[in-house]
Amino acid sequence: xxxxxxxxxxxxxxxxxxxxxxxxxxxxxxxxxxxxxxxxxxxxxxxxxxxxxxxxxxxxxxxxxxxxxxxxxxxxxxxxxxxxxxxxxxxxxxxxxxxxxxxxxxxxxxxxxxxxxxxxxxxxxxxxxxxxxxxxxxxxxxxxxxxxxxxxxxxxx
Amino acid sequence: xxxxxxxxxxxxxxxxxxxxxxxxxxxxxxxxxxxxxxxxxxxxxxxxxxxxxxxxxxxxxxxxxxxxxxxxxxxxxxxxxxxxxxxxxxxxxxxxxxxxxxxxxxxxxxxxxxxxxxxxxxxxxxxxxxxxxxxxxxxxxxxxxxxxxxxxxxxxxxxxxxxxxxxxxxxxxxxxxxxxxxxxxxxxxxxxxxxxxxxxxxxxxxxxxxxxxxxxxxxxxxxxxxxxxxxxxxxxxxxxxxxxxxxxxxxxxxxxxxxxxxxxxxxxxxxxxxxxxxxxxxxxxxxxxxxxxxxxxxxxxxxxxxxxxxxxxxxxxxxxxxxxxxxxxxxxxxxxxxxxxxxxxxxxxxxxxxxxxxxxxxxxxxxxxxxxxxxxxxxxxxxxxx
Ligand SMILES: [Zn+2]
Numbered sequence: 001x002x003x004x005x006x007x008x009x010x011x012x013x014x015x016x017x018x019x020x021x022x023x024x025x026x027x028x029x030x031x032x033x034x035x036x037x038x039x040x041x042x043x044x045x046x047x048x049x050x051x052x053x054x055x056x057x058x059x060x061x062x063x064x065x066x067x068x069x070x071x072x073x074x075x076x077x078x079x080x081x082x083x084x085x086x087x088x089x090x091x092x093x094x095x096x097x098x099x100x101x102x103x104x105x106x107x108x109x110x111x112x113x114x115x116x117x118x119x120x121x122x123x124x125x126x127x128x129x130x131x132x133x134x135x136x137x138x139x140x141x142x143x144x145x146x147x148x149x150x151x152x153x154x155x156x157x
Numbered sequence: 158x159x160x161x162x163x164x165x166x167x168x169x170x171x172x173x174x175x176x177x178x179x180x181x182x183x184x185x186x187x188x189x190x191x192x193x194x195x196x197x198x199x200x201x202x203x204x205x206x207x208x209x210x211x212x213x214x215x216x217x218x219x220x221x222x223x224x225x226x227x228x229x230x231x232x233x234x235x236x237x238x239x240x241x242x243x244x245x246x247x248x249x250x251x252x253x254x255x256x257x258x259x260x261x262x263x264x265x266x267x268x269x270x271x272x273x274x275x276x277x278x279x280x281x282x283x284x285x286x287x288x289x290x291x292x293x294x295x296x297x298x299x300x301x302x303x304x305x306x307x308x309x310x311x312x313x314x315x316x317x318x319x320x321x322x323x324x325x326x327x328x329x330x331x332x333x334x335x336x337x338x339x340x341x342x343x344x345x346x347x348x349x350x351x352x353x354x355x356x357x358x359x360x361x362x363x364x365x366x367x368x369x370x371x372x373x374x375x376x377x378x379x380x381x382x383x384x385x386x387x388x389x390x391x392x393x394x395x396x397x398x399x400x401x402x403x404x405x406x407x408x409x410x411x412x413x414x415x416x417x418x419x420x421x422x423x424x425x426x427x428x429x430x431x432x433x434x435x436x437x438x439x440x441x442x443x444x445x446x447x448x449x450x451x452x453x454x455x456x457x458x459x460x461x462x463x464x465x466x467x468x469x470x471x472x473x474x475x476x477x478x479x480x481x482x483x484x485x486x487x488x489x490x491x492x493x494x495x496x497x498x499x500x501x502x503x504x505x506x507x508x509x510x511x512x513x514x515x516x517x518x519x520x521x522x523x524x525x526x527x528x529x530x531x532x533x534x535x536x537x538x539x540x541x542x543x
Contacts, residue, residue, distance in 0.1 A: 020284045023275050023276070025272070030177055062184070063184045065226075065228075065230050
C-alpha cells in the first residue's frame with residue numbers, strides 16, 4: 001500500500017503545541033582556540049603534525065586519533081590558505097524546495113601541505129565548469145572584521 | 158559468562174565550563190585510562206560510549222561526534238544512555254562485551270559537556286517530560302526532587318539537618334580529589350541550611366552542580382588480565398532496572414527500581430548481606446537526600462535508617478561503611494554520564510589502593526556503585542571485587 005496523501009491538516013487532531021528550544025555556547029576547544037586566534041591575525045592557516053605518524057591535520061587537533069598521542073605545541077605548523085578541489089557539487093534549490101537565486105558551489109578542498117581537506121564554498125562565475133583538481137585560495141574577511149570563527153573564511157576562489 | 162577485570166581508569170577535571178571540546182575531554186580521559194592500564198589503541202577491541210541527552214552538548218547524535226576522542230575510529234562502537242543512569246550503565250554495557258566473549262579488551266568512555274547548553278542546562282531538562290500530560294504545566298526537575306525529598310523526610314520523620322550532613326561529608330571528601338569542582342574543607346551543616354531556598358525543602362547546597370567532564374574505564378578478559386596487572390579487580394555483579402514513567406503512581410520514599418537492580422547484581426556476586434559484605438559504597442548523590450534514598454535502595458540498611466548511619470559517622474571515610482569516599486557528585490561535580498569517574502573508576506582506584514588522599518583505610522575488597530536516571534525510574538548497579 002502506498003500513501004499518496006501529501007499533507008493532512010495536523011491541527012485537525014486534538015493536540016498540545018510545544019517547542020524544544022535551547023540555546024548553545026560552544027567552546028572552541030584547545031586546538032580550536034589556537035587555530036582561530038591565528039586566523040584572526042594572519043592570512044594563513046595553522047595545522048598540527050602528529051609526532052608519530054607525521055600526518056598533518058587541518059583544522060589542527062590537539063591529538064592524533066590514529067596514534068592516540070598528544071600533538072605538542074612545537075609540532076604545529078603554518079600552511080598557506082589554499083588548496084585543490086577534490087570533489088564538488090552544485091546546489092540549485094534550498095531546503096524548502098525553492099530555487100536558489102544563484103547556484104551554490106560546495107567543495108571538499110585538500111589544503112596544501114597537509115593531509116586534510118575542508119568543506120568550503122567556491123565562488124565562481126561559471127558553476128557548470130569541471131572543478132576537479134582546480135587550485136583555489138581562501139578569501140578571508142578584512143582583518144578588522146574577523147571574529148575568530150569559521151565565518152572568517154568567506155569563500156574559496 | 159567470562160570473568161572480566163578492570164585494568165585502568167581515567168578522569169578529567171570537572172568544571173562548570175571547560176575550554177576543551179567533547180572530543181578533547183574524551184581523549185584526555187581515555188589517554189589516562191590507557192596509560193594506567195599500559196595499553197595502546199591497537200590493544201582495544203571494542204568501545205562503548207556513555208553520554209546522556211544530545212541536548213546537553215548541543216550536537217545531535219553526539220556519540221558519533223565523540224568517536225575520535227574515544228579511540229574508536231575503525232573499531233566496533235556503540236553509545237548507550239539512560240539519563241543519569243548512564244554513568245553506571247555504560248560500564249555495564251562494556252562488561253557485556255568482554256563477559257560475552259566478543260571482545261578481550263573493551264574501553265568505556267563517558268562524556269558530558271553540559272556547559273554548551275546556554276545559559277543553563279536546565280533548559281534541556283524542560284524537554285524530558287511527557288508532552289501531553291506534563292509539559293503544559295512547565296515542570297522543573299527541582300520541583301520533582303523537592304516532592305520526593307519531602308515525601309522521604311515525612312515518611313520517616315527525618316530532619317533536614319541529618320540530610321545536610323551528606324552534603325557536608327561529600328564536599329569534604331572531595332578535598333582529596335584532583336578533579337573536584339566543589340570541594341570545601343570547611344563547609345558546615347549551617348552553611349547548607351542557610352543556603353538559598355530553591356523549592357522547599359531543596360536548597361542550593363543540597364544540589365550537585367552541572368559540569369563538563371569525561372571519564373574512562375578499561376576492561377579485559379581473565380585470560381589476558383595477567384599481561385596487564387598483578388592485582389586485577391573483577392566485575393562481580395551487575396544489575397539494571399527501569400520502572401514505569403508513571404512516577405506519579407509510586408510511593409516516592411523507596412526506590413524499588415534501585416532495589417531490583419541491586420538484587421540482580423548481588424545475586425550475581427553471591428552477596429547475601431550487603432551491609433556486612435560490602436566495604437565501600439558509591440550511591441548516586443546528585444542531591445544529598447538521594448545518597449540516603451539510594452543507600453536504602455541498595456539494601457545497605459533498612460528503610461529510614463540511612464540518616465541514622467550518617468549521623469553516627471558510619472558512612473565517613475573511616476567508618477564501617479564509607480559512602481561516597483570520592484566526594485560524590487555533590488563534591489566532585491555532576492557531568493551526568495561522566496560520573497562513572499566517581500561511581501565506578503573510584504571503586505577500582507579504592508580497591509587497588511590508588512585513591513591517594515581519598516584512600517579508605519583497612520584494605521577494602523568489595524565495592525558497590527550505583528546511578529539513577531530518566532524520570533526517577535532507572536536504577537543501575539555494579540559490584541567490583543578484588
Ligand atoms: Zn598519528
